[in-house]
Amino acid sequence: MSNFAKIRPIGRRRDGRPIYPIKGGAPTLTEQRDEIAKLLADENYDGDIDELLQRADKVAADIEQANQRDARLRALRSATLPAGDPQPQPGQRQQPGMQPDDQGQPHPVSAAEAFVRSKALESFRANGKQGKFAVEHRAAPAGTVTTGTQPQQNTRVPGIIPNNPDFPLLVASLLDRQTSDGTTLEYMRDTSGPQSTWNKAAVVAEGADKPMSGPFAFDLITTTLKTVAHWVPITRQAADDNSQLMGYINGRLTYGLEYKLDREILTGNGTTQMQGILTTPGIGTYQPGVGNTDVKLITVRKAKTQGELALYPPTAVVMNPLDWQDIELDEDNNGQFRVIANVTDPGAPTRLWGLTVVTTVAMAAGTALLGGFRTGATLWERQGITILMTDSHADYFTANTLVILAERRANVAVHTPAAFVRITFAAAT
Incomplete structure (x- = not known):
């Protein structure tokens, strides 16, 4: 035993x-x-x-x-909340801007929530809504360093960004997005053209000379980050209401910035504006030949082939809503739609020939942009969306009206133009 x-x-x-x-x-x-x-x-x-x-x-x-x-257990019981971080009591309705994000984290998940939660807004209200303050919200990981002794360094991109398809809602979401630490952006633009012209890789016999690929051609592009901004008036009474503040910021200011950002990504002139993909030298083009009456559905498919032959597989296509309407409503000789659209679920991802479709009025009707967006371009952002509020604006002070301003600083590095194809649809007959 x-x-x-x-x-x-x-x-x-x-x-x-x-x-x-x-x-x-x-x-x-x-x-x-x-x-x-x-x-x-x-x-x-x-x-x-x-x-x-x-x-x-x-x-x-x-x-x-x-x-x-x-x-x-002892650490949890001894933990205390920071001062000024009120928590709702049991049964108490949470105020706008106090909800956690999708992962349950308490930090703000939008520029509007960051604004209404800020200590700056609390102090602004306590001081009778006088003066000026700003709140910045950065969706991307923070990378900005502020110093008073060293000059800001230019942000130089070290190479070509690999492809990683995405499922976006906006044109900006198609691109790789990075944070810039300075106001000047330098990057290498590949001007070599299609890879098939420089790729000389081959099978060689033992002891024989190996082929050299090339020629390669790169241009050093130096540009600056551009500021996109606008403002709206708001009454002092509305400034006391978190729900109205978030409505203004999300519904007017943030949406306006996103729309303008999409337009800049597509058609910016690259000098006084951001660098637009469509205005970048070296992007491919496709247009049906003279007398070719291909419907838009077929035109997109042939343009996709051109992108694949350039060895930059396309991942998405951006077009005007009118052109997408023509594609979805295109019928064959039997009156059957050529494209089977999910009309019962408007939120379902929109795809065509395996490509993500983004529709926007920022793209001119009759044209489209197809490409490997994350392979070809990167959106560099100096800061997230910054929201400013002030009572110091012309006659608004005496009218009990405040100003809310939203701005962001960004630019696009189109480092591989050959990854894109501009489509021009055949004129309707």
Whole structure:
């Protein structure tokens, strides 16, 4: 019989009589530890040493886990919320801007929520809504460094960004997005043209000379980040209402910036504006030949082939809503739609020939842009959306009206123009 089978007292009463464990009751971790320690110290123990060591390891691990759990519990109970971070009481409706994000994190998930949660807005209201303040919200990981002793360094892109398809809602979402630490952007633009013209890789015999690929051609592009901004008036009464503030910021200011950003990405002139993809030298073009009456559905498919032949597989196509309407409503000779659209679920991803479709009025009707967007271009942002509020604007002070301004600084680096194809649809007959 092993020593564990012996019934041992687990304590003594006040009168000295022993207390035995309840039959069938499991020993505590303390009891197991003391019992195993006693057996390990017993030089005359003749039981299974390996089994005893395994039990010792298990009990030690269980005790460590219990200690960690106790430490976490004590830390949680002693944790306190920072001052000025009110939490809703049970049953109390949460105020706008206090909701957590999709992962349950308490930090703001939009520029509007960052604004209404800010200490700056709280102080602005407490001071009678006088003066001026700004709140910045950066959706991308922070990378900005501010210093008063060293000049800001230009942001130089070290190479070509690999392809990684996305499922966007906006043109900006199609691009790779990065954070710039300065106001000047430098990057290398590949002007080599289609890869098939420089790729000289070949099978060679043993000892023979290996072919050299090329020629390669790169231009160093130096540009600056551009500021996109606009403002709207708001009454002092509305400035006290978080719901109205978020409505103004999300419904007017943020949407306006996003729309303008999409237009700049497509058609910016690259000098006084951002660099637009359509205005970048070296992008491919496709247009049905003279007398060719291909419908728009077929034209997009042939343009996709051109992009694939350039060895930059397209991932998306951007077009005007009128052109997309023509494609969706295109019928064959039997009156059947050529494209099967999901009319019962407008939120479903829109695709054509395996490409993500983005429709926007920023693209002129009769044209489209097809390409490997994350392969060909990167959107560099100096800051997220910054929201400013002030009472110092012309006659608005005497009219009890404030100003809310939204701005962002960004530019597009079109480093691989050959990844894009501009489509011009055949004129309707």
